Amino acid sequence: MIFNLTYKPYGERSILVEWPQVINKKILYDVLAFKNKILKNDIELIIDINTAYNSLLITYKKIKTSFNTQVSILKETYSQENIYNKQIFKQWEIPVCYDVDFGVDLKTISLAKNTTKEFIIKQHSQAIYTVYFIGFLPGFLYLGGLHKALCFPRKETPKLQIEKGAVAIGGNQTGIYPSESPGGWNIIGNTPISFFNVTKNNACFAKPGDSIKFYSISLKKYHDIKSLVDAGVYQIKSEVVNG
Protein backbone atom coordinates (compact mmCIF):
# COMPACT_ATOMS: atom_id res chain seq x y z
CA MET A 1 0.00 0.00 0.00
CA ILE A 2 1.89 3.00 -1.21
CA PHE A 3 -0.71 5.46 -2.43
CA ASN A 4 -3.27 7.55 -0.67
CA LEU A 5 -6.46 6.67 -2.56
CA THR A 6 -9.75 8.53 -2.65
CA TYR A 7 -13.11 6.77 -2.89
CA LYS A 8 -16.08 8.56 -4.44
CA PRO A 9 -19.64 7.41 -5.03
CA TYR A 10 -20.35 7.59 -8.77
CA GLY A 11 -24.02 7.16 -9.64
CA GLU A 12 -26.26 4.72 -7.81
CA ARG A 13 -24.10 1.64 -7.98
CA SER A 14 -20.51 2.48 -8.82
CA ILE A 15 -17.53 3.54 -6.77
CA LEU A 16 -14.64 5.45 -8.30
CA VAL A 17 -11.22 4.92 -6.74
CA GLU A 18 -8.62 7.53 -7.64
CA TRP A 19 -4.84 7.65 -7.45
CA PRO A 20 -2.76 10.86 -7.58
CA GLN A 21 -3.43 12.76 -10.81
CA VAL A 22 -0.29 11.84 -12.73
CA ILE A 23 0.39 9.29 -15.44
CA ASN A 24 3.16 6.81 -14.69
CA LYS A 25 3.83 3.09 -14.70
CA LYS A 26 4.13 2.83 -10.91
CA ILE A 27 0.52 3.98 -10.59
CA LEU A 28 -0.60 1.80 -13.52
CA TYR A 29 0.78 -1.36 -11.91
CA ASP A 30 -0.75 -0.42 -8.55
CA VAL A 31 -4.16 0.13 -10.22
CA LEU A 32 -3.85 -3.29 -11.90
CA ALA A 33 -2.71 -4.97 -8.67
CA PHE A 34 -5.76 -3.55 -6.85
CA LYS A 35 -8.07 -4.80 -9.61
CA ASN A 36 -6.43 -8.20 -9.34
CA LYS A 37 -6.90 -8.33 -5.56
CA ILE A 38 -10.60 -7.45 -5.94
CA LEU A 39 -11.02 -10.22 -8.52
CA LYS A 40 -9.17 -12.78 -6.38
CA ASN A 41 -11.21 -11.84 -3.29
CA ASP A 42 -14.36 -12.41 -5.31
CA ILE A 43 -16.17 -9.58 -3.50
CA GLU A 44 -19.92 -10.05 -3.50
CA LEU A 45 -22.11 -7.97 -5.79
CA ILE A 46 -19.27 -6.58 -7.91
CA ILE A 47 -20.15 -7.04 -11.58
CA ASP A 48 -17.59 -4.91 -13.37
CA ILE A 49 -14.19 -3.32 -12.79
CA ASN A 50 -12.77 -0.88 -15.28
CA THR A 51 -9.33 0.69 -15.05
CA ALA A 52 -7.90 3.86 -16.59
CA TYR A 53 -4.60 5.78 -16.08
CA ASN A 54 -5.16 6.44 -12.39
CA SER A 55 -8.61 5.24 -11.55
CA LEU A 56 -10.64 2.13 -10.92
CA LEU A 57 -14.39 2.11 -11.53
CA ILE A 58 -16.19 -0.61 -9.60
CA THR A 59 -19.82 -1.36 -10.48
CA TYR A 60 -22.18 -3.32 -8.24
CA LYS A 61 -25.16 -5.44 -9.11
CA LYS A 62 -27.68 -3.71 -6.93
CA ILE A 63 -28.60 -0.07 -6.70
CA LYS A 64 -28.89 -0.07 -2.92
CA THR A 65 -25.35 -0.94 -1.99
CA SER A 66 -24.14 0.92 1.07
CA PHE A 67 -21.25 3.12 -0.01
CA ASN A 68 -19.50 3.15 3.38
CA THR A 69 -19.67 -0.62 3.83
CA GLN A 70 -18.31 -1.22 0.34
CA VAL A 71 -15.50 1.32 0.79
CA SER A 72 -14.31 -0.36 3.98
CA ILE A 73 -14.27 -3.74 2.18
CA LEU A 74 -12.28 -2.15 -0.66
CA LYS A 75 -9.82 -0.45 1.71
CA GLU A 76 -9.21 -3.74 3.47
CA THR A 77 -8.67 -5.42 0.09
CA TYR A 78 -6.21 -2.74 -1.03
CA SER A 79 -4.18 -3.12 2.17
CA GLN A 80 -3.72 -6.86 1.62
CA GLU A 81 -0.26 -7.95 0.65
CA ASN A 82 0.45 -8.31 -3.03
CA ILE A 83 0.55 -12.09 -2.84
CA TYR A 84 -1.50 -12.34 -6.01
CA ASN A 85 0.66 -9.99 -7.95
CA LYS A 86 1.95 -12.66 -10.28
CA GLN A 87 0.42 -11.10 -13.33
CA ILE A 88 1.99 -12.00 -16.62
CA PHE A 89 2.61 -9.11 -18.98
CA LYS A 90 3.49 -9.54 -22.62
CA GLN A 91 5.25 -7.46 -25.22
CA TRP A 92 3.57 -7.60 -28.64
CA GLU A 93 5.39 -7.01 -31.92
CA ILE A 94 3.09 -5.11 -34.24
CA PRO A 95 3.94 -4.79 -37.96
CA VAL A 96 3.23 -1.35 -39.41
CA CYS A 97 3.45 -0.25 -43.01
CA TYR A 98 4.59 3.37 -42.96
CA ASP A 99 4.21 3.69 -46.76
CA VAL A 100 2.91 7.11 -47.84
CA ASP A 101 -0.22 5.41 -49.20
CA PHE A 102 -1.16 4.81 -45.57
CA GLY A 103 0.86 7.46 -43.76
CA VAL A 104 -1.02 10.35 -45.28
CA ASP A 105 0.12 12.82 -42.61
CA LEU A 106 3.80 11.81 -42.48
CA LYS A 107 4.69 14.62 -44.85
CA THR A 108 2.87 17.28 -42.80
CA ILE A 109 4.61 16.18 -39.61
CA SER A 110 8.06 15.97 -41.17
CA LEU A 111 7.69 19.41 -42.79
CA ALA A 112 6.42 21.01 -39.57
CA LYS A 113 9.24 19.44 -37.57
CA ASN A 114 11.84 20.08 -40.21
CA THR A 115 12.89 16.46 -40.27
CA THR A 116 12.59 13.42 -42.54
CA LYS A 117 9.88 10.79 -42.78
CA GLU A 118 12.59 8.20 -42.12
CA PHE A 119 13.45 9.86 -38.80
CA ILE A 120 9.80 9.78 -37.70
CA ILE A 121 9.43 6.13 -38.68
CA LYS A 122 12.67 5.19 -36.93
CA GLN A 123 11.73 6.97 -33.69
CA HIS A 124 8.20 5.58 -33.75
CA SER A 125 9.27 1.98 -34.25
CA GLN A 126 12.17 2.12 -31.78
CA ALA A 127 10.20 2.88 -28.66
CA ILE A 128 8.41 0.41 -26.40
CA TYR A 129 4.90 1.58 -25.55
CA THR A 130 2.99 0.67 -22.41
CA VAL A 131 -0.70 -0.24 -22.67
CA TYR A 132 -2.43 1.82 -19.96
CA PHE A 133 -6.02 0.84 -20.68
CA ILE A 134 -8.55 0.32 -23.48
CA GLY A 135 -11.17 2.99 -24.19
CA PHE A 136 -12.57 5.38 -26.82
CA LEU A 137 -13.44 2.52 -29.22
CA PRO A 138 -13.62 -1.24 -28.68
CA GLY A 139 -9.97 -2.36 -28.80
CA PHE A 140 -8.41 1.13 -28.78
CA LEU A 141 -5.24 0.99 -26.64
CA TYR A 142 -4.14 4.04 -24.69
CA LEU A 143 -0.36 3.85 -25.13
CA GLY A 144 2.29 5.68 -23.15
CA GLY A 145 5.87 6.27 -24.26
CA LEU A 146 5.75 8.41 -27.41
CA HIS A 147 9.11 10.13 -28.00
CA LYS A 148 8.92 13.88 -27.35
CA ALA A 149 10.25 14.61 -30.84
CA LEU A 150 7.14 12.97 -32.33
CA CYS A 151 4.45 14.80 -30.32
CA PHE A 152 2.17 16.59 -32.75
CA PRO A 153 -1.15 18.38 -32.14
CA ARG A 154 -4.45 16.81 -33.15
CA LYS A 155 -6.17 18.22 -36.22
CA GLU A 156 -8.45 21.19 -35.65
CA THR A 157 -11.22 19.45 -37.54
CA PRO A 158 -11.43 15.68 -37.16
CA LYS A 159 -11.50 13.57 -40.32
CA LEU A 160 -14.86 11.89 -40.86
CA GLN A 161 -13.34 8.57 -41.67
CA ILE A 162 -10.11 7.05 -40.52
CA GLU A 163 -9.36 3.56 -41.78
CA LYS A 164 -9.23 0.48 -39.60
CA GLY A 165 -5.64 -0.24 -38.57
CA ALA A 166 -4.48 3.38 -38.96
CA VAL A 167 -1.48 4.15 -36.73
CA ALA A 168 -1.64 7.73 -35.60
CA ILE A 169 -0.21 10.48 -33.42
CA GLY A 170 -2.42 12.85 -31.40
CA GLY A 171 -0.72 15.29 -29.03
CA ASN A 172 1.66 13.25 -26.86
CA GLN A 173 -0.04 9.96 -27.62
CA THR A 174 0.16 7.34 -30.32
CA GLY A 175 -2.50 4.77 -31.08
CA ILE A 176 -4.09 2.36 -33.53
CA TYR A 177 -7.66 2.79 -34.78
CA PRO A 178 -9.18 -0.69 -34.24
CA SER A 179 -12.12 0.07 -36.52
CA GLU A 180 -13.16 2.66 -39.05
CA SER A 181 -14.01 5.83 -37.13
CA PRO A 182 -14.01 9.61 -37.28
CA GLY A 183 -10.87 10.96 -35.61
CA GLY A 184 -8.54 13.91 -35.24
CA TRP A 185 -5.16 12.20 -35.03
CA ASN A 186 -2.42 12.36 -37.67
CA ILE A 187 -2.01 9.13 -39.61
CA ILE A 188 1.53 7.82 -40.08
CA GLY A 189 0.91 4.21 -41.14
CA ASN A 190 -1.37 1.19 -40.98
CA THR A 191 -1.18 -2.23 -39.36
CA PRO A 192 -2.78 -5.38 -40.80
CA ILE A 193 -3.33 -6.68 -37.22
CA SER A 194 -6.87 -6.73 -35.80
CA PHE A 195 -7.16 -5.22 -32.33
CA PHE A 196 -10.78 -6.13 -31.75
CA ASN A 197 -12.39 -9.36 -32.82
CA VAL A 198 -15.71 -10.35 -31.25
CA THR A 199 -15.47 -13.87 -32.64
CA LYS A 200 -12.48 -14.60 -30.42
CA ASN A 201 -12.73 -15.63 -26.78
CA ASN A 202 -10.49 -12.75 -25.86
CA ALA A 203 -11.67 -9.96 -28.17
CA CYS A 204 -8.49 -7.91 -27.70
CA PHE A 205 -5.17 -9.74 -27.33
CA ALA A 206 -3.45 -6.92 -25.46
CA LYS A 207 -4.35 -5.89 -21.91
CA PRO A 208 -3.37 -3.05 -19.57
CA GLY A 209 0.21 -3.51 -18.38
CA ASP A 210 1.34 -5.19 -21.61
CA SER A 211 3.62 -3.39 -24.04
CA ILE A 212 3.69 -2.80 -27.77
CA LYS A 213 6.63 -2.53 -30.13
CA PHE A 214 6.06 -1.49 -33.73
CA TYR A 215 8.25 -2.66 -36.63
CA SER A 216 8.28 -1.34 -40.16
CA ILE A 217 7.10 -3.57 -43.04
CA SER A 218 6.82 -3.13 -46.81
CA LEU A 219 3.54 -2.77 -48.67
CA LYS A 220 3.96 -6.32 -50.02
CA LYS A 221 4.55 -7.76 -46.55
CA TYR A 222 1.52 -5.78 -45.34
CA HIS A 223 -0.73 -7.55 -47.83
CA ASP A 224 0.83 -10.94 -47.05
CA ILE A 225 0.16 -10.53 -43.33
CA LYS A 226 -3.29 -9.11 -44.00
CA SER A 227 -4.36 -12.24 -45.88
CA LEU A 228 -3.11 -14.42 -43.03
CA VAL A 229 -5.00 -12.23 -40.52
CA ASP A 230 -8.18 -12.40 -42.62
CA ALA A 231 -7.83 -16.18 -42.80
CA GLY A 232 -7.51 -16.22 -38.99
CA VAL A 233 -4.11 -17.93 -39.01
CA TYR A 234 -1.68 -15.10 -38.26
CA GLN A 235 0.22 -15.40 -34.97
CA ILE A 236 1.26 -12.09 -33.48
CA LYS A 237 4.81 -12.28 -32.16
CA SER A 238 4.95 -11.81 -28.42
CA GLU A 239 7.17 -12.50 -25.42
CA VAL A 240 6.55 -12.50 -21.70
CA VAL A 241 8.35 -9.52 -20.24
CA ASN A 242 7.74 -10.10 -16.54
CA GLY A 243 5.70 -12.39 -14.36
Next chain:
Amino acid sequence: MVKVIKSGFYSTIQDFGRIGYQHLGVPYSGVLDCYSASIANAILGNNKGAAVMEMTMVGVTLQFDCNTNICITGADMSPKINSNAIRLYKAIAIKAGDVLSFGKVNYGFRSYLAVSEGFKTEVVMKSRSMYKGVTNKFVLKENDELSISNAFFNNKKNAIIKVDRNYFTSKIIEVFKGPEFACLSKEQQKMMFSKIFTISKENNRMAYQLKESLANNLKPIITSSVLPGTVQLTPSGKLIILMKDCQTTGGYPRVLQLKESSVGILSQKFTGQSISFKLLEY
Protein backbone atom coordinates in the same frame (compact mmCIF):
# COMPACT_ATOMS: atom_id res chain seq x y z
CA MET B 1 -39.84 -14.10 -38.83
CA VAL B 2 -40.57 -10.39 -39.16
CA LYS B 3 -39.70 -8.42 -42.26
CA VAL B 4 -38.77 -4.74 -42.08
CA ILE B 5 -40.74 -2.88 -44.78
CA LYS B 6 -39.78 0.60 -43.54
CA SER B 7 -37.00 1.13 -41.04
CA GLY B 8 -38.10 4.42 -39.44
CA PHE B 9 -35.55 7.08 -38.44
CA TYR B 10 -33.26 5.05 -36.19
CA SER B 11 -34.47 1.65 -35.08
CA THR B 12 -32.40 -1.00 -33.31
CA ILE B 13 -32.81 -4.21 -31.35
CA GLN B 14 -31.87 -3.74 -27.70
CA ASP B 15 -31.87 -5.69 -24.45
CA PHE B 16 -30.27 -4.53 -21.19
CA GLY B 17 -26.89 -4.24 -22.91
CA ARG B 18 -23.38 -5.49 -22.16
CA ILE B 19 -21.82 -5.33 -18.77
CA GLY B 20 -18.36 -6.66 -18.04
CA TYR B 21 -16.79 -5.75 -21.40
CA GLN B 22 -16.00 -2.11 -20.69
CA HIS B 23 -12.33 -2.97 -20.04
CA LEU B 24 -12.18 -3.80 -23.78
CA GLY B 25 -13.64 -0.40 -24.66
CA VAL B 26 -17.07 -1.90 -25.43
CA PRO B 27 -19.98 0.45 -24.63
CA TYR B 28 -22.83 -0.61 -22.33
CA SER B 29 -25.58 -0.15 -24.97
CA GLY B 30 -29.08 -1.42 -24.15
CA VAL B 31 -32.54 0.16 -24.13
CA LEU B 32 -32.39 3.86 -23.30
CA ASP B 33 -35.75 3.82 -21.54
CA CYS B 34 -35.53 0.71 -19.30
CA TYR B 35 -38.83 1.51 -17.63
CA SER B 36 -40.92 1.51 -20.82
CA ALA B 37 -39.10 -1.47 -22.33
CA SER B 38 -39.53 -3.51 -19.14
CA ILE B 39 -43.29 -2.86 -19.07
CA ALA B 40 -43.62 -4.12 -22.65
CA ASN B 41 -41.87 -7.38 -21.73
CA ALA B 42 -43.82 -7.72 -18.47
CA ILE B 43 -47.19 -7.36 -20.23
CA LEU B 44 -46.25 -10.21 -22.60
CA GLY B 45 -44.87 -12.33 -19.76
CA ASN B 46 -41.39 -12.27 -21.32
CA ASN B 47 -38.14 -12.49 -19.42
CA LYS B 48 -37.01 -9.07 -18.19
CA GLY B 49 -34.04 -9.03 -20.52
CA ALA B 50 -35.87 -10.14 -23.69
CA ALA B 51 -34.74 -8.11 -26.70
CA VAL B 52 -37.14 -5.41 -27.91
CA MET B 53 -37.16 -3.02 -30.85
CA GLU B 54 -36.33 0.59 -30.00
CA MET B 55 -37.69 3.13 -32.49
CA THR B 56 -36.66 6.78 -32.51
CA MET B 57 -38.97 9.62 -33.64
CA VAL B 58 -40.40 7.70 -36.62
CA GLY B 59 -41.86 4.21 -36.31
CA VAL B 60 -41.18 1.19 -38.52
CA THR B 61 -43.43 -0.82 -40.81
CA LEU B 62 -43.16 -4.57 -40.22
CA GLN B 63 -44.72 -7.61 -41.78
CA PHE B 64 -45.09 -10.74 -39.62
CA ASP B 65 -44.89 -14.19 -41.21
CA CYS B 66 -45.90 -16.05 -38.06
CA ASN B 67 -48.32 -15.69 -35.17
CA THR B 68 -47.15 -13.85 -32.08
CA ASN B 69 -48.18 -11.32 -29.46
CA ILE B 70 -46.83 -7.82 -29.36
CA CYS B 71 -46.88 -4.95 -26.90
CA ILE B 72 -45.89 -1.37 -27.64
CA THR B 73 -44.82 1.06 -24.92
CA GLY B 74 -42.96 4.36 -24.58
CA ALA B 75 -43.70 7.10 -27.11
CA ASP B 76 -47.15 7.08 -28.73
CA MET B 77 -46.47 6.86 -32.47
CA SER B 78 -50.06 5.92 -33.42
CA PRO B 79 -49.52 2.19 -34.05
CA LYS B 80 -51.79 0.30 -36.44
CA ILE B 81 -52.25 -3.35 -37.36
CA ASN B 82 -53.19 -3.46 -41.03
CA SER B 83 -55.44 -0.39 -41.00
CA ASN B 84 -56.76 -0.61 -37.44
CA ALA B 85 -55.38 1.56 -34.66
CA ILE B 86 -54.14 -0.45 -31.69
CA ARG B 87 -53.59 0.44 -28.06
CA LEU B 88 -50.29 0.90 -26.34
CA TYR B 89 -49.43 -0.92 -23.10
CA LYS B 90 -51.62 -3.88 -24.08
CA ALA B 91 -50.88 -7.37 -25.43
CA ILE B 92 -52.09 -7.60 -29.03
CA ALA B 93 -52.45 -10.83 -31.01
CA ILE B 94 -50.71 -10.92 -34.38
CA LYS B 95 -51.48 -13.35 -37.18
CA ALA B 96 -49.12 -14.36 -39.94
CA GLY B 97 -49.39 -11.76 -42.70
CA ASP B 98 -50.30 -8.83 -40.42
CA VAL B 99 -48.61 -5.50 -41.06
CA LEU B 100 -47.67 -3.25 -38.15
CA SER B 101 -47.14 0.41 -38.96
CA PHE B 102 -46.84 3.70 -37.11
CA GLY B 103 -47.96 7.24 -37.80
CA LYS B 104 -48.01 10.57 -36.04
CA VAL B 105 -46.08 10.97 -32.79
CA ASN B 106 -48.44 12.14 -30.06
CA TYR B 107 -45.95 12.21 -27.20
CA GLY B 108 -42.49 10.90 -26.33
CA PHE B 109 -39.53 10.20 -28.62
CA ARG B 110 -38.77 6.47 -28.34
CA SER B 111 -41.21 3.65 -28.77
CA TYR B 112 -40.61 0.04 -27.73
CA LEU B 113 -41.97 -3.04 -29.46
CA ALA B 114 -41.84 -6.34 -27.60
CA VAL B 115 -42.81 -9.69 -29.18
CA SER B 116 -43.48 -12.99 -27.40
CA GLU B 117 -40.14 -14.39 -26.16
CA GLY B 118 -38.27 -11.41 -27.61
CA PHE B 119 -36.40 -10.83 -30.88
CA LYS B 120 -33.89 -13.61 -31.57
CA THR B 121 -31.20 -11.61 -33.29
CA GLU B 122 -27.45 -12.24 -33.02
CA VAL B 123 -25.95 -12.45 -29.50
CA VAL B 124 -22.49 -10.89 -29.17
CA MET B 125 -20.81 -10.62 -25.77
CA LYS B 126 -23.93 -11.90 -24.02
CA SER B 127 -26.23 -9.27 -25.51
CA ARG B 128 -28.36 -8.69 -28.59
CA SER B 129 -28.02 -4.91 -28.33
CA MET B 130 -26.93 -3.56 -31.69
CA TYR B 131 -23.77 -1.50 -31.80
CA LYS B 132 -21.51 -0.69 -34.74
CA GLY B 133 -18.30 -2.69 -34.61
CA VAL B 134 -19.71 -5.16 -32.07
CA THR B 135 -22.77 -6.66 -33.79
CA ASN B 136 -22.87 -7.26 -37.55
CA LYS B 137 -26.08 -5.27 -37.87
CA PHE B 138 -26.13 -1.98 -36.02
CA VAL B 139 -29.29 -0.30 -37.27
CA LEU B 140 -32.41 -1.79 -38.89
CA LYS B 141 -32.73 -1.41 -42.64
CA GLU B 142 -35.41 -2.08 -45.20
CA ASN B 143 -35.77 -5.79 -46.04
CA ASP B 144 -34.05 -6.95 -42.86
CA GLU B 145 -35.53 -10.17 -41.54
CA LEU B 146 -35.65 -10.63 -37.79
CA SER B 147 -36.15 -13.99 -36.23
CA ILE B 148 -38.96 -14.39 -33.64
CA SER B 149 -40.80 -17.37 -32.14
CA ASN B 150 -44.18 -18.51 -33.34
CA ALA B 151 -46.60 -17.99 -30.42
CA PHE B 152 -50.35 -18.18 -29.94
CA PHE B 153 -52.39 -15.55 -28.25
CA ASN B 154 -52.58 -16.06 -24.55
CA ASN B 155 -55.57 -14.18 -23.27
CA LYS B 156 -54.31 -14.40 -19.72
CA LYS B 157 -51.92 -11.68 -20.73
CA ASN B 158 -54.60 -9.10 -21.31
CA ALA B 159 -53.54 -6.60 -18.70
CA ILE B 160 -53.60 -2.95 -19.70
CA ILE B 161 -51.46 -0.48 -17.86
CA LYS B 162 -52.52 3.12 -17.76
CA VAL B 163 -49.85 5.42 -19.13
CA ASP B 164 -48.52 7.98 -16.71
CA ARG B 165 -48.24 11.03 -18.96
CA ASN B 166 -46.14 12.72 -16.30
CA TYR B 167 -43.34 10.40 -17.28
CA PHE B 168 -43.23 12.09 -20.71
CA THR B 169 -43.93 15.68 -19.66
CA SER B 170 -41.86 16.08 -16.49
CA LYS B 171 -38.90 18.41 -17.05
CA ILE B 172 -37.08 17.26 -13.95
CA ILE B 173 -33.95 15.18 -14.34
CA GLU B 174 -32.70 13.81 -11.04
CA VAL B 175 -28.94 13.78 -10.57
CA PHE B 176 -26.20 13.02 -8.08
CA LYS B 177 -22.92 14.90 -7.80
CA GLY B 178 -20.37 13.64 -10.31
CA PRO B 179 -16.72 12.91 -9.42
CA GLU B 180 -15.60 16.45 -10.40
CA PHE B 181 -18.65 18.34 -9.05
CA ALA B 182 -16.55 19.80 -6.23
CA CYS B 183 -14.23 21.44 -8.81
CA LEU B 184 -17.08 23.75 -9.88
CA SER B 185 -17.29 27.20 -8.32
CA LYS B 186 -20.21 28.01 -6.01
CA GLU B 187 -21.59 30.18 -8.80
CA GLN B 188 -21.40 27.34 -11.36
CA GLN B 189 -23.01 24.91 -8.91
CA LYS B 190 -25.87 27.34 -8.36
CA MET B 191 -26.36 27.85 -12.11
CA MET B 192 -26.47 24.12 -12.65
CA PHE B 193 -29.61 23.78 -10.55
CA SER B 194 -31.36 27.08 -11.28
CA LYS B 195 -30.98 27.22 -15.04
CA ILE B 196 -33.41 25.66 -17.49
CA PHE B 197 -31.55 23.80 -20.21
CA THR B 198 -32.65 23.05 -23.76
CA ILE B 199 -31.91 19.84 -25.63
CA SER B 200 -29.81 20.66 -28.72
CA LYS B 201 -30.10 18.88 -32.05
CA GLU B 202 -27.00 16.87 -31.14
CA ASN B 203 -28.91 14.08 -29.43
CA ASN B 204 -28.65 10.36 -30.09
CA ARG B 205 -27.97 7.04 -28.37
CA MET B 206 -24.43 8.16 -27.53
CA ALA B 207 -25.14 11.53 -25.92
CA TYR B 208 -27.51 14.46 -25.49
CA GLN B 209 -25.82 17.85 -25.76
CA LEU B 210 -27.52 20.85 -24.12
CA LYS B 211 -27.76 24.21 -25.87
CA GLU B 212 -26.87 26.62 -23.08
CA SER B 213 -23.28 27.25 -21.98
CA LEU B 214 -21.86 27.78 -18.52
CA ALA B 215 -18.82 29.97 -17.93
CA ASN B 216 -16.12 27.35 -17.52
CA ASN B 217 -12.45 27.40 -16.62
CA LEU B 218 -12.13 23.78 -15.50
CA LYS B 219 -9.20 21.93 -16.98
CA PRO B 220 -9.71 18.59 -18.71
CA ILE B 221 -9.09 15.62 -16.44
CA ILE B 222 -6.73 12.72 -17.03
CA THR B 223 -8.84 10.31 -19.13
CA SER B 224 -10.92 8.18 -16.78
CA SER B 225 -14.01 5.95 -16.84
CA VAL B 226 -17.45 7.36 -17.59
CA LEU B 227 -20.94 5.88 -17.31
CA PRO B 228 -24.22 6.31 -19.15
CA GLY B 229 -25.88 9.26 -17.43
CA THR B 230 -22.62 11.11 -16.79
CA VAL B 231 -22.88 14.87 -17.42
CA GLN B 232 -19.61 16.22 -18.82
CA LEU B 233 -18.65 19.89 -18.94
CA THR B 234 -16.65 20.70 -22.07
CA PRO B 235 -13.98 23.43 -22.30
CA SER B 236 -16.46 25.60 -24.23
CA GLY B 237 -18.93 25.36 -21.34
CA LYS B 238 -21.39 22.97 -22.98
CA LEU B 239 -22.98 20.15 -21.01
CA ILE B 240 -23.01 16.71 -22.61
CA ILE B 241 -25.15 13.99 -21.06
CA LEU B 242 -23.81 10.55 -21.97
CA MET B 243 -26.33 7.91 -22.99
CA LYS B 244 -26.10 4.09 -23.26
CA ASP B 245 -23.91 3.92 -26.40
CA CYS B 246 -21.31 6.29 -24.94
CA GLN B 247 -17.59 5.56 -24.95
CA THR B 248 -16.22 3.90 -21.83
CA THR B 249 -13.72 6.65 -20.97
CA GLY B 250 -13.55 10.41 -21.32
CA GLY B 251 -11.43 13.43 -20.50
CA TYR B 252 -14.00 16.10 -19.66
CA PRO B 253 -14.88 16.83 -16.02
CA ARG B 254 -17.80 14.66 -14.88
CA VAL B 255 -19.90 17.18 -12.99
CA LEU B 256 -23.19 15.32 -12.50
CA GLN B 257 -24.48 11.77 -12.71
CA LEU B 258 -28.08 11.08 -13.69
CA LYS B 259 -30.17 8.74 -11.59
CA GLU B 260 -30.55 5.60 -13.75
CA SER B 261 -34.30 6.17 -14.17
CA SER B 262 -33.64 9.74 -15.34
CA VAL B 263 -31.68 8.43 -18.34
CA GLY B 264 -34.98 6.86 -19.46
CA ILE B 265 -36.95 10.06 -18.84
CA LEU B 266 -34.38 12.08 -20.80
CA SER B 267 -34.42 9.60 -23.69
CA GLN B 268 -38.10 10.41 -24.29
CA LYS B 269 -37.21 14.08 -24.91
CA PHE B 270 -36.14 15.66 -28.18
CA THR B 271 -34.56 18.75 -29.74
CA GLY B 272 -35.89 21.99 -28.28
CA GLN B 273 -37.48 20.51 -25.16
CA SER B 274 -36.34 21.82 -21.80
CA ILE B 275 -35.07 20.13 -18.66
CA SER B 276 -33.78 21.15 -15.25
CA PHE B 277 -31.55 19.25 -12.86
CA LYS B 278 -32.64 18.31 -9.35
CA LEU B 279 -29.88 17.30 -6.96
CA LEU B 280 -30.25 14.09 -4.94
CA GLU B 281 -27.98 13.21 -2.03
CA TYR B 282 -26.05 9.96 -2.07
